[in-house]
Amino acid sequence: MSKTRVVNQVRPSVDGKGIMQGRKGYTHDFVPDDALIVKVLRSPHAFAKITSIKTDEAKQLSGVHCVLTHLDFKRKAHTRAGQGYPEPSPHDTFVLDYYLRYVGDEVAVVAADDEDTALEALSLIKVDYEVLEPVLDFEQAKDNNIRVHPEEDIYEMFPIGFDPKRNLAAAYHMEVGDVEKTLKAADVVVESSFYTQAQAHVMMEPHTVHASFDVYGRLTLYSSTQTPFHVRRIISQTLAIPLSQIRVIKPRVGGGFGGKQAIHGELLVAAIALKTNKPASLRYTRQEVFESTYTRHPMRIDLKIGAKKDGTIQAIDCYGLSDTGAYGEHALTVFMVTGSKVLPLYNKVDSVRFHGDVVYTNRTSSGAYRGYGAIQGNFALESLIDMLADKLAMDPVKLREKNMMKEGETSPIFEIMGEGTEGTAMTMDSCKLDVCVEEGLKLSKWHDIYPRKQTNNKIKSVGMAIAMQGSGIPYIDMGAATIKLNDDGFYNLMVGATDIGQGSDTILTQIAAEALMTEVENVAVYSSDSDLTPFDAGAYASSTTYVSGNAVLKAAESLKAMMLKEAARVLHVKERDITFDGKTFKAADDEITLSSLSNQLYYNDEQKQLTATESYVGHKSPPPFMAGFVTIEIDPQTCEFEILNYTSVVDCGTTINKALAKGQIEGGIVQGLGMACFEDVHITKTGRLISNNMLNYKIPGVHDIQSLTTMFTDSFEPSGPYGAKSVGEIGIDTPPAALANAVYNALGVRLTSLPITPEKIFKAMKEKERNHA
């Protein structure tokens, strides 16, 4: 591969300066002055049925324009998941419903002149509830007498194991070889159950959306969404408005992490705007973000590994139970990723089984979240690998090195498991996991510390884990890009790809600039707008760099070919006799600058607009890999610990932007550490969330992490744009297992439920002492 000039370099985010300077950019900055303020009445009960709802008083309040309840909507089951169509999530949701399935579920919606009036109107709505007993414990949900979804008019789009009579949103089973048999024959078998919690996304910008009619009478939404095109489709399908009458604009988004993949208030503001013919604006309070959007799927994972005495791993058996909460968004697909993007790490097994259930409960819904099932599975697998090493009296790193995926290898799982469907066979054309481990050992000074070191009254220890993810959803999710040549020779790049803060506008611009042999400043990027930019599935499944990036590369190459053709015409030579350096087209004895050529094309001679649109859909999903190493210092008396360092060595192929790739990894690591260490969900006995604000749900702050060491291996993925794979999710996967392993290495206690708090470690220590006594 020849040297790149713009790609694989550092470029500041194209919008970084404007954002820092406070320029208008985010959804709420564009609320029309005359927008009605929308507020939602939410269920105080975990499970209830509305027996009567009276809105007269609220409607009569001066300043109130509209009050909507379930009686105002035609019943149409849909899913808010924000996925491609047909969705692999059950259609089990109604815009407003007479059943309320969690504390925070939507009862009614009000639009008024201002917030105070809207809030007062909410208090005037009289609702009679038949309060039902909820299912709050996901381990009790399957086949419980209480049915979370008793209604008949809900369905799956294709078989996903949906069985609401049994409280199943989805179920899955796959097996390669005969696991029971291999386990029976194995020299050693280790097994354990692992629990992961409903981590909240806590993106800094709350979910925000507003809708209004433009001068053409079309409904225009601004939304802080990761999936503008899916939003448009779901509004059209659910509210029965022609798709052609809807435009969705995604401005700057203040973080998503999966939490803005699904739709949130879009249907409500659209309905209000349609009803009142006025602009309507809804901004979630932080409490609503916690209670009424989504969380990570909590899971229990029962895992067994069988191995030979020499450390050859022969069988992995994984049963998972996942809690989808009140609605089944991403129920199946997150669950499948728990297997498909975790188990292939140890690809040389004789047999492997992955199966389990995704159950409904009366809790806040679960949905997409960075890591998307892989972090849950990784915690279980990478903890159990250390437990196996312990049992075999083998070094856990050596055990991994012996069994893990290597370049040129494959796993049968790739072909069997896709996202909701069958998968795609692939070999690892790029896999530098071995280098990741080797370099990480050095950078983390592993051998100086492993397993532990006494320092004064504290113990320093290390723990590690390896991980993989994917790059887009092959054969399903498409990304497209349009590049337009302007006079003076600069370009517009229009992408449906959704910049939500991860920097996709910047890296896609870099790809275009590299291909067009120019600089980032010559490419003006715009995303995303369902009217103006070509389709893109959206910012999820680690797809933007790989899928949308390939689309941009193709579009740039196409446009370059068009420009060459025009230059050849003007210079009266063959295209192959021209060289182009980004600025000038040179033939043997004549030349023309891009600037003159484009000016001629606009104003003087054979005028035409050059525009190229290309799209890309993956034929595989090359996994990025990484090895993560945590160094902790723990006080053995109180079990409080500090994260001294986290070393990440990553194979994401080529880093399109070195600084932004580092940002993705480090942000993911710290978000993963939050889940590993203290982020936790607390509910009351009746299912009300206690951790529903930032006083009670804490995310990491600047003092929670001392240092991060982040490195990228030299790697090149032939199918990726300039050799790139994805980097958005992989960072989050390793911290939980690495921390659990470090705690074990320090104190000899094994924590199998997240978060790993000092108090839990303390209890485990006491338990150990008792068992010894």
Added chain:
Amino acid sequence: MKVNGLFKPKTLDEAYHKLTEHSKNVVMAGGAWLRLSNRTVEEAIDLSVLPLSYVKDRGDVVEIGSMTTLHEIETDDTIKSLYGGILSQAVSQIMGIGLRNVVTIGGNVVARHGFSDVITPLLTMRAKLHFYKRGTISLEAFLDIRGKTTDVLEKIIIPKRKAAGYFKKVTKTALDFAIINVSVTCDEEGFSVAVGSRPSVGQLAYEAMGLLNQAKDVDEKHIDLAAFKAADLLKFSDNHRGSQAYREELTAVYVKRGLLAVKTCFNQRGGHDD
């Protein structure tokens, strides 16, 4: 919180009368905590217009005006030198500078938060509160009073003593409320030990203190016993930040560490420790 009116008193007397005039009138200090409540306030009495933001060295005591912000306290040199600087340390661990520029010591004390990181060290600094009407009472006495405070806190008075101090806030993450907070001091009158966020508000561990203060020479055995007593006799309970059992353990550990840290001062009573 809904505020129907904002009253700007010219004197403490005006503030006091406004407060007692209507049950829905409240004193507003930083206003950060009030803001989180759902109540409707008839008139918020804006104390920020009165000259109540100061730290005054009066020779034998230091007076802190009730409207002094936590950030002002954190950066004040006089307070840094009081009881080993534990009050400065304690407030510097509450959220970020932005919030500390708003919230006040008076608001913290009068609110009597269970988690207060201010009350716990103040208890061990023998702090007194001076209210406009009621006059001066000890902080302990104030904590025993139930119900809404219908007086205006003017200042907090801390004796200037030769003393050593130790403060520890145990949290899951730096920006969280405490699982427990522990303050231990030693001055010429002896040891003080207080534990807060149990999860109820800070309290002096009298038995532990008595045991230490009756001893001639405090050795490791006394310290172990005092730490045990503090953990055993103070009341702890569960909340989602920590269990009763873990709180007791933490108390035993940190009271001991605190006593070890300040003990030299005790054993040099009458001597010259700084």
Added chain:
Amino acid sequence: MINITFMVNHRKHSLEVKPGEYLIETLKRLNIHSVRRGCDTASCGVCTVLVDLKPVPSCATLTARLAGKNVTTVEGIHDEAGALADYFGLEGADQCGFCNPGIALSVHALKQQSSPITEADIKQALTGHLCRCSGYVSQVKAIMAYLKDDAHV
């Protein structure tokens, strides 16, 4: 309603405010968009502004108490924020950016400190500015480098 006069970014504003109106709402009325809401509980740092050069959460600051005060939002330190953004860009510290205007203001306040600024000072200044994207380490590095070049270190 209460009449007050105060300065925002060196411009005088006289206006009527409700007794319970918070500065974050008033600034929106004055068409200042950079001060955004993150949490509703004064816990996230997103809506930070400077009042007489001190950072405060504007969601917990009543406008009616600001008579005669100077309020600074990031619009008031435009060039400085732009310079800081360059350093964020080089470190990969700029992602969704929702927390960035508040951080720029806290850095501006930090620069008023007379003694040399240390890494610990930067961490103190960043405490309370929650960021879900960056992992903080790159932010600290970027601010350090910025202050060094700006000769405050």
